Amino acid sequence: MSANIYKENDILVFKKNHPCGGNSWKVLRVGVDYKLECTTCKRIIIVPRFDLNKMVKKTKE
C-alpha cells in the first residue's frame, strides 16, 4: 500500500521498548522485510514492512 518510507541507516523509535530497555532501532536493510538493529543491545530483528508501520512511533534525525 505504501512505498518504503524508511531508508537504510534511519533510526526508528518504537512505541514499545525492547526487553533490553532500548527503543531505538537502526535500519540495516529495507524491502518487504526490514532488518533492524537495536541501538542498545545490537540484536538484529527482521520485521515485515506492514508490521513495522504499526510499531514505529517516530524517526530520529
Ligand SMILES: [Zn+2]
Ligand atoms: Zn535491545
